[in-house]
Amino acid sequence: MKAEIIAVGSELLLGQIVNTNAQFLSTQLAEMGISIHYHTVVGDNADRLRDAIQIAEKRADLILFSGGLGPTKDDLTKDTIAQHLGLSLVTDEKAMQFITEFFEKRNRPMTENNKKQALVFEGAEVLANHHGMAPGMFYQSSSHTYILLPGPPKELEPMFQFEAKPLVAKQIFKNQQIFSHVIRFYGIGEAELETELEDLIDTQSNPTIAPLASDGEVTIRLTAVGETEADAWSKIKEVQAEILNRVGKYVYGYNNDSLALKLKQKLSDAELTISAAESMTAGLFQAELAAIPGMAEVLVGGMVTYNEKVKVENLGVSQQTIDQYSVVSKQVAEEMATQSKNIFGSDIGVGITGAAGPDAHGGQPAGTVWIGIAFEDQVTSYELHLSGMRNTNRIRAVKFAIHYLLQLLLYKNSDEK
DSSP states (O other), rough: OOEEEEEHHHHHTTTSSHHHHHHHHHHHHTTOOEEEEEEEEESSOHHHHHHHHHHHHOSSSSEEEESOOOSTTOOOOOHHHHHHHHOEEEEEEEHHHHHHHHHHHHOOOOGGGGGGGEEEEETTTTEESSSOOOOOEEEEOOSSSEEESSSSHHHHHHHHIIIHHHHHHHHHHHHHHEEEEEEEOOOOOOHHHHHHHHHHTTTSSSSEEEEEETTEEEEEEEEESSSSHHHHHHHHHHHHHHOOOOOGGGGGEEOOOOHHHHHHHHHHHTTTEEEEETTTTTHHHHHHHHHHTTTGGGGEEEEEESSSSIIIIIIIIHHHHOOOSSSHHHHHHHHHHHHHHHHHTTTEEEEEEESSSSSSTTTTTEEEEEEEETTTTEEEOOOOOOOOOOHHHHHHHHHHHHHHHHHHHHHHHHHHO
16 A cells, blocks of 8 residues: 655744654654655645645555635635545534533534534544544545645644544454564664664564664664554564564664663663763753653762863863863863762762864864763763764764663673573
């Protein structure tokens, strides 16, 4: 099956909002083995939308629409598609009741145009909207499948996930089960990972193998179809075993894992605490950890030492060290880590200093980062040479710091065994 996504809304063309719906839908469809060949964005204009539909019908079996289901005059998606397909619009009583009760509960008058949101194609499968008012639709003609979804992501995402996706899966796989599993990597680039797995990717069928890179991380989504979930999982396990055999040393987790979550788990299991002194990352490292529930049991505190004076007077880094080696150096990162560990009384101290860019800093070119980790009686340091934009470099420095901590803790555990 080939799919095309048509996003409707002049605000998308004007750059007022980002089309995150297309990204979400593409990811969901790829999991199902559906090829997405085109993304189309069209403004609130019936003639142009009709042209887009006619073009999509020539190159796709499944056409998904986002936006244009609301109550205003510029919400014209379902009217235009209904006219194009020669369908009548009828009121869905459940949707109408929900909309009426929405206004009654808030003691607000319901304007006449809100009734428009309850209109659906006659003969369509209605997709319930549990997070808004306009229902979606799933309609099959003799040659195409049309899915209409609301524009707000908070409405579109659950509607597709729980209402539309099962209908698409049933259409494609009949009584079979579809199952996905994500493997998460760090310390290896997307190109290198793909090279290591090139033959597997080239010959993929069931399961499918989909690599994806994001902020220095790489994931592989394995999606299989089977008679049962257990049957699909057995297919995934076979391919996963071969992947781990080749690049398993870069794997840090699966599915909804994150680097910060894995670090929290490792620190909790080992009953270790951590603190940090941050320069270029300005608290991002601590914020990344603090986003994980329960992190208070391992993260005891930290300090942002963005300029040289604070590093010396508040953190206790030696001015002589800075003068001799530069503020962006192995020696300063190690002193930052050690001083953090001492000041906050943690088991582990982390120090991060660098030149985020776009200009050089401390005599070092943009992208130079030093990460120090003080643990037990040793201080380990790592040098990075990043090439992204300023904030990308800061985010990647944080993730590398977590990655190195995980590697250090894994090494310690294996060494003890």
